[in-house]
Amino acid sequence: MRQTLLSIGLAAVCSAQLSAQSEFTLKTQTLTDPENQPLAVHPVPSERQLLWNETEFYAFFHYGMNTFTNKEWGYGDEAETIYAPTQQPNPKQWLESVKAAGMKGGIAVVKHHDGFCLWPTETTTHSIKNLSGNASYNIAEGFANAARELGMKYGFYVSPWDRNSAHYGKDNYVTDVFLEQCAELSKYGDDQFEMWFDGANGDDGYYGGAREVRRVDASYYYDIPNLRDRVHRICKNCVMWGVGGEARWIGNEQGYAGETNWGTFDPAVESNAIRQTGVEGGWQWQPGESDAKATDAGWFWHSGESFKSAETLFKMYLETVGRNATLILNCPPDKTGSLPAATVNGLKELGNLINTRLGSDLAKTAKIEVSETRTSGATRTYAAANMTDGNKETYWATNDGTNQATITLTWDQAQTVRYVQMMENIRLGQRIQDFKIEYTTDGNTWKELAKNIQTTTVGYKRIIPLNGNTSSSYGSGYQAKGLRITIEKSISCPTLSNLSVF
Ligand code: FUL
Secondary structure, eight states, rough: HHHHHHHHHHHHHHHHHHHHHHHOOOOOOOOOOOOOOOOOOOOOOOOHHHHHHHEEEEEEOOOSSSHTTOOOOOSSOGGGGOOOOSSSOOOHHHHHHTTTTTTTTEEEEETTTTTSSSSSSSOSSSGGGGGGGGGGGOOOHHHHHOOOHOOEEEEEEEEOOOOOTTTTTSSSIIIIIIHHHHHHHTTOOTTOOOOOOOOEEEEOOGGGGGGGEEOOOOOHTTOOHHHHHHHEEEEEEEEEBBBGBBBBEEEEEOOOOOOOOSSSEOGGGGGGGHHHHOOOOHHHHHHHEEEEBBBBBSSSSSTTOBBOOOHHHHHHHHHHHTTTTEEEOOOOOOOTTTTOOOHHHHHHHHHHHHHHHHHHOOOGGGGEEEEEOOOOOOSHHHOGGGSSSOOTTTEOOOOOOOEEEEEEEEEEEEEEEEEEEEEOOGGGGOOEEEEEEESSSSSSOEEETTTTTTOOOOOOOOEEESSOOOOTTSSSSSEEEEEEEEEEEEEESEEEEEEEEE
């Protein structure tokens, strides 16, 4: 409606001016969208943020100097020769193993705070460059090649804080070391999906022998505009995480996001609690990523550590991917340069669990009725069927001004239902603010499910365990002849690109 009024207004102004000036035939242009798509609710994701969101579940591989010193944070004074893999590192094995868990990619730590670089960089001698045998293997190159071979997404963790560099804390560290390192890493593939930087405000370290405390203010020290420019010039779809400002830390490292979780954010009001929920009406699109460990010790491999149970990790999955965040799950390679057998087996078990529980979609066999369907455009429809066609480009929507709606799924025979999954078409912004889910056993009486869960936001993806419990979400389920989703509040007319029932 706003577009139509605007176009009529513009046409009227133009025509008045032109008829006063000349008698040429006037061809009016209208701003009306022939496809009748809803207007976006801003801010909306950039193309690279959208592609990043689709990665959903991916791995972190913390591996490097600390693997050989049993530390989590090296001081920066470690001799290069301490890094001594007992076999040739095998990033293909890392990625194959996480693929079995349903992950779509991974981020390899190629430089942690100790400053040791796992690729032959020109920026420092503190790298694999002058090592030999297994230690000279270029992890950045091997990881990128393996990911491409396996059809997976990949990226690198490069620590801005560098406890080895004599230059850290000075301007030339950023220009001559850090930005150069990021640019060098970009060259391992223009198809990288994310580069990972931590908070990085500095602290004590070796710093070329100075052995002192050096602190910086990460909000300006790392020259973010140039960092983004250097990387995006080569890798246009590489999201700059953390200090890079294109995806936010979720505020904890335990593997959960807020039940209410907005992709919108406002750095001016940030706190760990606010990071978990995002900011409704925030001026930036900065979706949440949850970083968590699949093992029970540190980020790096430590002797005697164990892999968490498939149930624990499935709960984490529901509380992150199922709450409009992405999950980057850490699986540390050991001194052989491969993932230990317990990790490989645990990942397989997790993959099986996810497949069994979220693998066969009952919405595809349901009859779906909606309270309203938006008027079609020239080539586009907004029909209910768009939610179950497996096409992320199509979506259901209501007309402008209709911010409440019901979607009813019915089956001839009762089905055992445990989870409802919804995805908004976030290209048009995150809109839904409140919804509820009910079920019926007889087709007449409806009972609300998951009442204890905040069924508020949806965003890129929301998975609701219908028993209201992420810890023991599977249970015996509900025998449903029908499920009804009522969208009770939405910033503007709601859109859904996917609706699944498991
Ligand atoms: C943090 C680091 O300090 C930890 O060592 C780890 O790498 C974690 C993922 O990010 O900022």
